[in-house]
Amino acid sequence: MSDGHAALDPAGDGDAWGEQEVLERFRHLVPERTGRTDIRIKDAVWTSVFSIHRRPADTYRQGRVLLAGDAAHIHSPLGGQGVVTGMGDAENLAWKLALVIRGQATEALLDTYEAERRPLATDVPRRTTTATRLQVGDSPLMRFLRTRVLVPMANMPSVQRRAGQVASQLWVTYRRGPLATGLTSRLGRRPRPGDRVPDLACRRPDGRRTRLHAELGHRWALLAPPGSAPAHLAEARKRLGETITPLTCPADRQRDVWLIRPDAHLAWRGRATPAHLGRRLDHALRVSP
Numbered sequence: 597m598s599d600g601h602a603a604l605d606p607a608g609d610g611d612a613w614g615e616q617e618v619l620e621r622f623r624h625l626v627p628e629r630t631g632r633t634d635i636r637i638k639d640a641v642w643t644s645v646f647s648i649h650r651r652p653a654d655t656y657r658q659g660r661v662l663l664a665g666d667a668a669h670i671h672s673p674l675g676g677q678g679v680v681t682g683m684g685d686a687e688n689l690a691w692k693l694a695l696v697i698r699g700q701a702t703e704a705l706l707d708t709y710e711a712e713r714r715p716l717a718t719d720v721p722r723r724t725t726t727a728t729r730l731q732v733g734d735s736p737l738m739r740f741l742r743t744r745v746l747v748p749m750a751n752m753p754s755v756q757r758r759a760g761q762v763a764s765q766l767w768v769t770y771r772r773g774p775l776a777t778g779l780t781s782r783l784g785r786r787p788r789p790g791d792r793v794p795d796l797a798c799r800r801p802d803g804r805r806t807r808l809h810a811e812l813g814h815r816w817a818l819l820a821p822p823g824s825a826p827a828h829l830a831e832a833r834k835r836l837g838e839t840i841t842p843l844t845c846p847a848d849r850q851r852d853v854w855l856i857r858p859d860a861h862l863a864w865r866g867r868a869t870p871a872h873l874g875r876r877l878d879h880a881l882r883v884s885p
């Protein structure tokens with residue numbers, strides 16, 4: 597048993613097809629495209645016909661209405677990017693909504709959601725459209741590229757690694773977004789403000805070992821070399837309340853303080869005075885000090 601998909605004639609009325617019509621279509625297509633006549637197609641577990649759209653919403657926010665996931669940016673499912681893009685939207689938006697609802701940030705913070713996430717809504721569909729053309733395109737050029745270039749390349753471990761990395765979206769950064777403006781240019785080291793921080797091994801204040809990502813989700817984290825950050829923590833807590841977990845990172849290379857957002861992106865890093873962190877948070881939360 598295996599799964600499969602096939603493109604229908606664009607002029608056809610596929611939306612009205614039931615299981616039998618879909619199976620009949622596959623019975624014609626499989627021998628035609630594979631040259632094999634020994635394959636029997638029967639007992640489908642599930643069939644569906646879907647149309648491919650490429651439609652970004654004009655805006656992600658209209659007053660109290662916010663769009664995320666497919667409602668904000670629908671594109672071809674080939675490439676498997678829909679769920680991870682939608683989850684990224686939700687992670688980016690959730691902590692901002694929580695701060696606004698608690699009165700710790702102004703509504704202007706919600707506008708940074710679209711500013712940070714919308715660039716992906718043009719980037720991802722560009723890639724999924726290319727993937728779709730290569731996988732189901734019926735022109736002689738596309739057929740040639742698929743069989744002679746795409747399939748051999750897809751079997752190469754380095755290409756598979758790269759494809760997995762791109763599809764994971766772990767590379768997504770908000771460096772150019774409004775919350776990192778003015779923070780990134782002076783810093784050559786990674787992660788830079790806006791980058792996603794990897795799931796580092798850390799310790800909680802009571803000495804217990806933990807992982808960074810296990811501490812995030814509904815909380816922020818202040819990651820610092822041992823014994824170095826009580827003043828930074830106090831400054832951040834003035835703005836964010838008790839929702840920050842102080843963590844220490846055993847990695848020797850970390851010599852500065854990192855404030856990490858609930859969605860695992862770096863909000864601030866530095867060795868500057870705690871007042872600098874406070875000013876940056878006031879700017880990010882769009883509140884007047």
Ligand SMILES: Cc1cc2nc3c(=O)[nH]c(=O)nc-3n(C[C@H](O)[C@H](O)[C@H](O)COP(=O)(O)OP(=O)(O)OC[C@H]3O[C@@H](n4cnc5c(N)ncnc54)[C@H](O)[C@@H]3O)c2cc1C
Nearest residue numbers: 644646664665666667673674675676677678679680681682
């Ligand atoms: C054939 C196919 C294969 C796919 N394969 C992949 C894949 O391999 N990997 C991947 O990442 N993505 C894949 N996708 C895309 C993925 O399914 C979507 O990106 C994802 O489901 C979007 O999630 P969502 O929550 O934004 O929207 P949806 O999953 O569409 O959820 C929206 C929900 O809102 C409900 N709703 C709508 N209107 C109303 C209303 N007025 N009131 C109340 N409820 C309402 C709907 O019933 C639905 O349950 C595929 C899509 C298709 C069609």
